Amino acid sequence: MNLSGTHARRRSAGGRSALSALGMIALSITVLLASERPADAAYAQIEGSGSTWSKLIVDQWISDVSANGIKVVFTGNGSSAGRRAFAAGTSDFGITEVPYQGSGAQGGDDPPPKNRSFAYLPIVAGGTAFTYQVRVNGKQVKNLRLSGETIAKIFTNKITNWNDPAITKDNNGTKLPSLQIIPVHRSDGSGTTAQFTTWLNSEYSSLWKPFFGRSGITSYYPSKGRSIGANGSDQVMNTISAAQGNGTIGYVEYAYPVRKSYPVVKVLNKAGYFVEPTQYNVAVALTKARLNQDLTQNLTGVYRGDDSRTYPLSSYSYMLLPTGAKDKRMSTSRRQSLADFMFYSLCEGQSKAGKFGYSPLPLNLVQAGFDQLGKLKKADKNVNLENRSVTQCNNPTFVAGNLKANKLAQVAPKPADCDKLGAGPCTTGTGAAPTSVSDAKNGGGAAGGTGPDGGDDAASGGAEVDPDTGLPVGSAAQGGGAASVAVQTELVAGRAGDDKVFGALAVAELLAIVVAPGLVAVYLSRRTRRRTGTPA
């Protein structure tokens, strides 16, 4: 028998004690030098699966936190699969657009976990966009607009040709050539489908119910007529943008067409404007969301929002967070990974949402999310949540000092006049994810600014907001005629104490300015006296 292996072992065993002694010294030096490093806040890898709706921004966050040593693995296999894996206890977290639907849902039951406590944690907002390929003489149409009713009729096979009078009317008389409409739906269990059918069920139940066979929502879109099923948001985009895709229209989160510079439908809102799901219009729309006690969303107010900037199909995406003290998959280091992954994503990670085709969460929802993260600490006292608060977020979309306000909703420009029902259509393209107010405005059709009202000076009306109330100051009456103001997202459970955080911080800083110099002066002069022997 060859013993070289044994020799090697001995050597390394002998050398190890010396090495480890050195290591201890090195370690203590490192600790002294790199006080920045969390005291071995050992992170363990966490795994999750679910939504492709929010995957593009979640993937970026995962790549961002890897610099912090947090390893996250996420598989975008659809919300339904994500909920299932979480309920079965085979994942550490799930991401989904809709809560557990219970038994009897199409495509199999969707019962909540039996033996797993969890919380819904909103992670990002966005708009479910309708992207399409319609060519006229070979040229791609990029400024299509549709009313909700037309969309509902398209996806329930009531409108089947692009030359339909309803579509012509939506586009203010501009008629498309005869071309069969091919709706593209998700073939897998999808939160995007659930979001879309929630809207259909709520707003166009008379069309949806006979098509679906009953009322209610589904994660598995019924495949009927000419429609095509595609697996995951990537494949919906592939199907629509392929050469064969002329005439197709499908639903995906806005980020997908943005990544491909593909056009999206401007959807008619209750104020009479056709708008695109930019981060601004989504933010405005979601000021009308009502959140239940468990933070799940009630979007009826969003669908019917009467602000001229409202994008009606706006919604939040959620993480399923394991909160049980005895959760089988959880350990301190996994909880710490979850906590810090979300601390980053909810806080600073929101600031890049717009560039990716999403919309940042308003600050009060971030705070509500932090409260959910607090349950991790409750489950395991060794989880470190110190100094992780909303005051830490490097996030320009938050309004400092006003938890309830949403800056984007405040500065969101009004739609151009050519986007108004009965005017236009604007000739500018869509799907560019404007990240500045001016772009959002131009994208909305500055080039077509020759509508009856002329001028766009009213756009600045939304910028001035009372810092206390979050309400616009003397905001001009807007296009739709209705009182259209951006108000805060109201949480059902009131959170009166939130502002204290900022108040306390301000007071502490002020006190420090006033008191600290004096204290230092006293301390230093005392020390000097001691050293120099000068009597006190």
Next chain:
Amino acid sequence: MSRRRIALLLGVLVVATFVTSSTVTAAGDDVGAFSQKKTVTRENVDAFGNASTVDSQDVTLEVDHTKNLQGRERVQVSWSGARASAGRATNPYGENGLAQEYPMVILQCRGRDDSSLSAGKRLSPETCWTSSRQQRSQVADTSAAVWRLDPFATEADRGQVSGVSKVPAGCSSPGADSSLHLTPFKAANGKVYPACSNDTMPPEAAIDGAFPPAEQAAYTGVDGKGETSFEVRSSIENESLGCNESTPCSIVAVPIMGTSCARGTGDLADTNGPCRAKGQFAPGSSNFSGLGVDDAVSPLYWWAESNWRNRISVPITFGASPNVCNVLDSRAPVGFYGTELMSQAALQWAPAYCLRKDRFRFQHNVQPDQASFTLMEQKEAPGAFVSGAQEDAGEDNGSPEYAPTAVTGFAVSYVMDRPDNAGEDSDLKLNARLIAKLLTQSYPASAFGKDHPGLGDNPLSINQDPEFKALNPGLDSIAREAAAVIMSLSESSDVVKAISQYIATDPEASAFIAGKADPWGMTVNPSYKDISLPVSEWPLLDEFIPVMKDDCLKANNDTPYLPRLAAPVTSFRKIAEAVLDAWPLAQTRCTGIGTDLSPYVLGRSERQGVGARMLLGVTTLGDAERFGLRTASLQTSQIPPGGTFSSAAGRTFVGPTRAGMAAAVKTAEQAKRGAPFTLDMEKVRRSKGAYPGTLIVYTAARTAGLEKSTARTVAGFVRTATTEGQRPGSGNGFLPSGYLPITRAGTTAALFTSAQQVAADIEGQVGETATQAPADTSAGIGGPGTDALTDAAATGDDAATDDAPKQATSDQLESLGSTASLTSTLAAWALPLLVLLGLAAGLAGPAMRVLAARRRLR
């Protein structure tokens, strides 16, 4: 006088905060290569009590490196002198590898095989990781429970219930005629998992976990040799196993010789009984259909003492995990946007920035090249990572310049098994015509595509193509859907542009696309004939809808077949993982039974079985190196279309090596200061040693109109990235594999010089001061063709696009908005910063007074 003192004092304060932490240096020379030889045996005792060695082998096991490993790192394990395996499984990992005979079981175990260590630090089957309970615990009819006759086992281990003193709660007791053996798993935190059911396994062993199992029952060829790469897991990936810097671990290889058998009674001990079984399959054979094997010679009983005693243990050490950024770091991040080619470098670079107080928090946001460039020009991002010249977004673009930041590129990554279990192909050669055939979907893939007009006579997949066979002899010819396409990107990218340039500059490939058949008569898919190249985004042009005979496909409504096969995705990373897992992205697998509750659904194909894998994908070189993927050599010689050929002779192929990239960089030219270098594909190919997939990644930034602090940050980044960031290594701040270092001297010197010039230009903001963009910028946004809807309405009303000048009233709002992400960050910091400054000044006041006082006293 005193003012200068204060300045001095503040200066000292600032310098004092610049203390940096030490960075982890690259691994030393000693990688800990391991080799050990051991005689392994199977020894039976017959009915008369005569012991005999029925099989003996001298196994030598080698591992290429064992020291300073990181989680998910792969080590190469090879052996010789082992008994030939039989009945190869399609998948040797985890429980899938159980239906094989005489394999080499390779496991990762916590602890060391050293009798001088205390029991808690020694390894045992209970500290060895398996991803399923089937690999640990067995219930069998006593007449088949071969472990109960193991002559090397203790008396207790031969009882009806063994491995545990009594049946643990949550596990069921064996019936009267059955025997139970449990191999509980001892987690690093001391918790013991009985491992009798899925629910009593550690959490990392979840079914469908994110990572496939690492432990495997590897195959030994008829020559007694075998080789495999083994992925180690650290405590970050597998907390229960818990291997890290301070917890020593081992790789344990158990050559399965078959369980030894003692004298006994009944069927179990029979001469032809299960205990002495010698296998159902012939050496070198396969068992792809998963038929039953003789348990006694299968990996099922790796833990039985007669197998376990034959083990070879390889001590491994894990490196210190590199220092990482603190989530509580309150500095605002500086987010660069751009190409995924930078991802692996950015991952290693980020901590080198955040860990230093005099630097900043670096972030890389992956977005397509052109989109990122536009964000940069609009001041939405301080810099963009692009791999070539981009179009300017508008007139107020700040005269951007391009600083060379990394040399890397794309790879055609692949996994291909040679037939008859002869191992993986490691020398794939591709020419531009083969890549063109894959991208243009000219292989019909299956019977569905056969009906495609113009494709009927083409080979079904690449491995049936005589051209491929000529360049890559010795692979099988079994048609596969996955081998008819190359996995690629769905969105715009300079990588796609480079690939299409490679095709366009190749005489054979461009003739093929123009409609000329290859020498064997294969023609281009008519949908892609004469496609104009290069393109930044590869289009899905095929429209053929096969006549579906299959109910499931019919139910999915006449969708084109080939685009579903191509199924491009939004990130290269996803492709790299698909190659790693041999899991095609093709969306052609049908599930469901056609009812309302379970409709027919088309989804992703199944993973390919080991031994029959054949999959190609475009990946970044960084990902290919990170995941240890094999990469193809690409033909550089330009050969006019001619007759058939039967070998690679006369053609030059270059792989993605550093030398290959350096040769490509050598051909690069720069038109003027600050401009990107041109990597002309013609020149690259004429220089025979240059790798055609080479790309230079630039940091593009404005040289006018940037705020001073931002300009300084970007310039500083370029300087750091092109000096410190170019040291090859795996630690924080080092340049990972897959990138060619840019250096002050040598081939890349011109890139280095250019980077320093651009850094100076950015810092000095020397570019032409931007003129206020004319009012009609918006007219350019849509570009021609965006107004087709208006065009269509020839009789349209007043949709005339009147470029009304911007109104003065909107200026304020616009300037606020267009710089929102940058200025407001500053604004957000201005107040606290001022407060802190005030505080510092306040503190400095008394301090100065005291200093002055002390001085006076002296």
